[in-house]
Amino acid sequence: ERRSGSLQRKSALFSCVSGQKQMYCHENWSLSREEFEIWDRLYRIKESDGIKEPVLPQSRFETLENLEEVTKHEEEATHELSLSEWRIWQNRPFPTAMVDHSDRCYHFISVMEMIELMRDEQGDCSYELEIQPHLRIEDVNVQRNKSHHSVTTST
Amino acid sequence: VPWVLQRLKAAVHYTVGCLCQEVAEDQDVQFSKQTIAAISEITFRQCENFAKDLEMFARHAKRTTVTTEDVKLLARRSSSLLKYIAQKSEEITSSNMEQKEKK
Numbered sequence: 470e471r472r473s474g475s476l477q478r479k480s481a482l483f484s485c486v487s488g489q490k491q492m493y494c495h496e497n498w499s500l501s502r503e504e505f506e507i508w509d510r511l512y513r514i515k516e517s518d519g520i521k522e523p524v525l526p527q528s529r530f531e532t533l534e535n536l537e538e539v540t541k542h543e544e545e546a547t548h549e550l551s552l553s554e555w556r557i558w559q560n561r562p563f564p565t566a567m568v569d570h571s572d573r574c575y576h577f578i579s580v581m582e583m584i585e586l587m588r589d590e591q592g593d594c595s596y597e598l599e600i601q602p603h604l605r606i607e608d609v610n611v612q613r614n615k616s617h618h619s620v621t622t623s624t
Numbered sequence: 625v626p627w628v629l630q631r632l633k634a635a636v637h638y639t640v641g642c643l644c645q646e647v648a649e650d651q652d653v654q655f656s657k658q659t660i661a662a663i664s665e666i667t668f669r670q671c672e673n674f675a676k677d678l679e680m681f682a683r684h685a686k687r688t689t690v691t692t693e694d695v696k697l698l699a700r701r702s703s704s705l706l707k708y709i710a711q712k713s714e715e716i717t718s719s720n721m722e723q724k725e726k727k
Contacts, residue, residue: 528702528704530705533705533708534704534707534708535704536707537703572672576666576670576672580666580669583662583665584658587658593657594657594658596664596665600664601634602634603630603631603634604631604635604638605631605635608634608638609638610639
């Protein structure tokens, strides 16, 4: 009961922003007639706009059985938003407005920068050369071949 | 970088190399050394994300010990991944039970 009370207060606050007039038909989850008219006129993508409807790529696992239902979009009519076509911009933090970058995001940026630095390497890998002297064989499962699965050596 | 982190990175890099080798043989493709290095670094950093999330999930349930339920939450975004992890979790639980019964 308390919960629905605070929710109502929130939605009331919300509709206050858009003014008194619209408030009484704003009780619904859906758009009011006026809102629908605004959406239809200003934002809704129509065929006559000559632009494709944006869709997000769906997650897919190469190494697992995929359970996610695949909604097949007609490629002609949609524009799949790409998370990789601007990769060369992604080795530095992009500006923020209200939400700071997360640790996850900074990790992503760092790895993009690392990839950028390795891009022109031929053969030998600087990362490998730097890291390999630190390998202790007791930290890893040593696989001699596929039949001998994970034999751990200890010292 | 502290030496212990370098040592951890080296172990991750070695293991990633082995796994990539398996994939390479299986799929008949080749990975450049730089690709393997990048996957290692991603894995290493992903461990930090996982560790922080697991700790928070456990704390959210007022626990100080991370359980398999917390691990399943890491996979919540994909039903395919979640199913796979849940199956593995059951396998581990039942094989643990068997071992206990043997003793």
